[in-house]
Amino acid sequence: MAYVRIWVHTVWGTKRKEVFIIGGAKKKILDHIRKNAKEKGIYIDFLNGHKEHIHCLISLYAEQSIGKIMQMIKGESSYWINKNKMVGGKFEWADEYFAVSVGRLQLDAVREYIKNQEEHHRHKTWEEEHREFMEKYGFEKVGG
Secondary structure, rough: OOOOOOEEEEEEEHHHOOEEEOHHHHHHHHHHHHHHHHHOOOOOEEEEEEEEEEEEEEOOOOOOOOOHHHHHHHHHHHHHHHOOOOOOOOOOOEEEEEEEOHHHHHHHHHHHHHHHHHOOOOOOHHHHHHHHHHHHHHOOOOOO
């Protein structure tokens, strides 16, 4: 048996940064993502979002890859949002996402960060947070 505990903080947004994750829709989307992930054997430790993006703390199992998990979460939730006509027109998540490893000693800080998205974004836009993630983790924008 493999004993694996790999924590990953993932963040993804709506296509064209459309504001959508608000009010009752936010709770429904987050609840659905949690339920769907559990059914697919994806362990979500903490999940929250703000207007146009989602933060998710995941623990990977030995046979899971971050790419496949993100594809399952984003693809299925997008399908579900459209099927349930939660927006006028077609809903899409942006193709890109962030995924960074989290050490065991950082877990509580990451959970707090995810939990406090409303407060955090009173002082910082999603674009500012996006830019900070790019710089902090040394990501380079591909294709311009």
